[in-house]
Amino acid sequence: MRYAGLTWDHPRGHDALAASAGDLVHWDVQPLEGFESHPVDALCARYDLVVIDHPHLGDAVATGCLRPLDELFAPRELARWGADSVGPTMRSYAMAGRQWALPLDAATQVAATRTDLAGEAPATWDEVRRLAHRAPVALSLAGPHAFLTFASIAVAMGEEPAADPEELISHGTGRAVLDLMTAIDSLAPPESRSLNPIGLLELMAGTDRLAHCPLVYGYVTYADRVAFTDAPAVSPGGRPGSTLGGTGLALSTRCAPTAELLDHMRWLMSPDAQREFLPRHHGQPSARAAWADPAIAGVDFYRRTSTTCEQAWVRPRHAGYVAFQTAASATVREALAGRTDHGEALDRMRAQYRASRTPEGRRT
Known part of the structure; x- marks a missing residue:
């Protein structure tokens, strides 16, 4: 057979x-x-x-x-x-x-670096932010990855999303994550925003237009051209936030x-x-x-x-989650582009998550 x-x-x-x-x-x-x-x-x-x-x-x-x-x-x-x-x-x-x-x-999401362009990989998110001012740094934002990046940074900040089945994340952590993502993304190479993880690694491996991605799904097939290291933490020795x-x-x-x-x-x-x-x-x-x-x-x-x-975070797996992940990623991109206020974007994501756990949300 x-x-x-x-x-x-x-x-x-x-x-x-x-x-x-x-x-x-x-x-x-x-x-x-x-x-x-x-x-x-x-x-x-x-x-x-x-x-x-x-x-x-x-x-x-x-x-x-x-x-x-x-x-x-x-x-x-x-x-x-x-x-x-x-x-x-x-x-x-x-x-x-x-x-x-x-x-x-x-x-899982890890850091990818061209050390000839960026030096050693930054170990903390403050170091990532500083690196973005002197070398091309990009977040992984295409498709579902905008929300996955959001979630991973929240984990590094000490809060796992959806720890409460009815609540996605606290307002304070969510705002801090969006603020950090905006600061980094505002300096990113424009072409990077539409690339999936493979596209980001191809850009990094094949050109000098991307020096570092702090969170991208690791591919050992690129390890001969890109240095992979643990995802950033908030403070030295802290949990490396990753999904x-x-x-x-x-x-x-x-x-x-x-x-x-x-x-x-x-x-x-x-x-x-x-x-x-x-x-x-x-x-x-x-x-x-x-x-x-x-x-x-x-x-x-x-x-x-x-x-x-x-130490990677495991995503929710309820019926309706995948549709939520897609919708939340679009909301994150709207916030980073300045088309939605961060507070409004966070409220929308939290509402999208609650809806995904209802029978109506499971059918979307």
């Missing part, structure tokens, strides 16, 4: 899966933005295996399109993979008492998994695959042992960003 799988169109998302699948799985690809633009239930209607982002779990569980993996794998296996995974990657795919995906790939990314491997309800397919998934989570096969095929493993392995390709990337990944 040959299964149909869908992943994302980047060597990090595709190459290791395709190289290891043989005749078992045929992997199609979608653009990175497809995670936001295509409802997960529509994708699951067409594919047996789907690489997903954890914030889509709420919508997926609400529509009943994923097969819970705790029905297919033993509790001891799931517990071992969870204990072995870096940061909150495994638990980000657990919801409503079930495990819905395996953490195939680990990533967890990465991807998980899920099975749709249309999938009838054979023992061969389940064994293949076990192998993808194995030490051999995580420490050797995935890195050799442009993958970014989720196993903590791989991140700590001095022999792994891109070892400096993992060593210099592991603290951030271990």
Whole structure:
């Protein structure tokens, strides 16, 4: 039997899966933005295996399109993979008492720097602000990333968004975050504002028009041209504020998994695959042992960003969250462009979040 799988169109998302699948799985690809633009239930209607982002779990569980993996794998296996995974990657795919995906790939927002243009990466947000006055610095603002950057800075300031399920963030922290983002963005290269993380890293790696991005999802495939370090903190030694990314491997309800397919998934989570096969095929493993392995390709990337990944913030995963994330990002961009007062923008974001948790909000 040959299964149909869908992943994302980047060597990090595709190459290791395709190289290891043989005749078992045929992997199609979608653009990175497809995670936001295509409802997960529509994708699951067409594919047996789907690489997903954890914030889509709420919508997926609400529509009943994923097969819970705790029905297919033993509790001891799931517990071992969870204990072995870096940061909150495994638990980000657990919801409503079930495990819905395996953490195939680990990533979080970290700092990216061209040290020949900027010097050593700034460790604090005050240092980022000062650097922006002497070198080109950009925030990641395209698509959902405007809100993710907002959230990560809030974490660094000591407040995790949505800690109260009914309230996004306090007024004081929210205003401080928008003020800081505006100060940095007002000096940014204009072309950077429309670029997704891959576009920002391409601009940094291929030109001299971007020296530093304090928060961008890390890609080990750029580590030979860009220096990756932990995300900034508010004060030296403080928590590096970051929002967890990465991807998980899920099975749709249309999938009838054979023992061969389940064994293949076990192998993808194995030490051999995580420490050797995935890195050799442009993958970014989720196993903590791989991140700590001095022999792994891109070892400096993992060593210099592991603290951030271990402490990354996990986004809400209720049905309706993804639509909120899109709307809130548009609101952040309006505020940074000066088209909306910061207080008004914050009130709108808080209202958007509360609405996303209502039955009406889940249908938008």
